[in-house]
Amino acid sequence: MFRYMITLFRSRSWCRPVPRSGRLTLETNAMGTSQHWRTLATVLTTTVLAATLIGASAPPPEPTTPPLTYSAVSASAPAASASVSAGVDLTTSRAALKTLRAPTPTISGAAAVGTKLTAKPGTWTSGTSLSYRWSAEGRAISGATRSSFTPTTAQQGKRITVQVTGKRSGYTTASKTSAATLKVARSSTPKISGSATTGKALSASVGTWTSSTSFSYQWRANGTAIKGATSRTYKISSAHQGKRISVQVTGKRSGHTTLTRTSASTAAVKSPAPVKKPTSVKITSSTFHCPKGYPVKGNANSGIYHVPSGAYYKATKPEECFATTAGARNAGYRASKR
Known part of the structure; x- marks a missing residue:
């Protein structure tokens, strides 16, 4: 007009x-x-x-x-x-933008190097598009813009947060930040050394963890905790023959995430091989007797061996005693004629 x-x-x-x-x-x-x-x-x-x-x-x-x-x-x-x-201003103001329902997000997962953290955004206004920004001690982590994030050694000792931003047409953009995690801890999978044999001792090595971490141990047989087996070493009981042994290590440090790691299992526990009995024993003392289990006397000077039923058995001082006459013969001795 x-x-x-x-x-x-x-x-x-x-x-x-x-x-x-x-x-x-x-x-x-x-x-x-x-x-x-x-x-x-x-x-x-x-x-x-x-x-x-x-x-x-x-x-x-x-x-x-x-x-x-x-x-x-x-x-x-x-x-x-x-x-x-x-004059008169007849400019029509825009309709006021609506407010998004924007809950505070939470983080699931243990704050540890190599362990995935996941953002739980909660329930926002339907149709809201969400974006994520992970931070360590308040500083944005480069490239960490997805709903999950796995800390590296660069974040060790730092607290992690996630900021969730919601956008929807006709609504005011909103951003919410989670509470911080405990400090990111570092851990390793423990290893077992030693033979999986009854009567033998096994040892646990923890690997590399956050400095000043204190450790506790729990040995297991086929996944079940062994009562009283809470030291760094464990002597295998015969009760666990045929079972696989593992060790669970828990690391704690103030202000950091408490972590538990479990080793790989050993092979099935076996019995020790039978001790091979020697065929002879040397006699170093001046005696007329052979030890139990080695009844055959061998005279090194004559090269003759004597059996208990022989005429000169009692009168012979042995230099070597044998378990069997075959053992004496194999050692180069010949039988006494009497």
């Missing part, structure tokens, strides 16, 4: 078109009689009437009418030409 300027003086008034600037201005001569501020409706009505009186015609309405602006400019009236102008 056309915009018109109405200038009112004491004696006369007239209208003139003004550019389509979005402003409608009422000017009053400072020397004239006092004029009352008019409402926007009054100004528009006066404008149309004045335009009709002077034969002005209004053009067809525009497809989109620019917003009208209301403004007031005042000045002192040192001279007769001083004037006061006023």
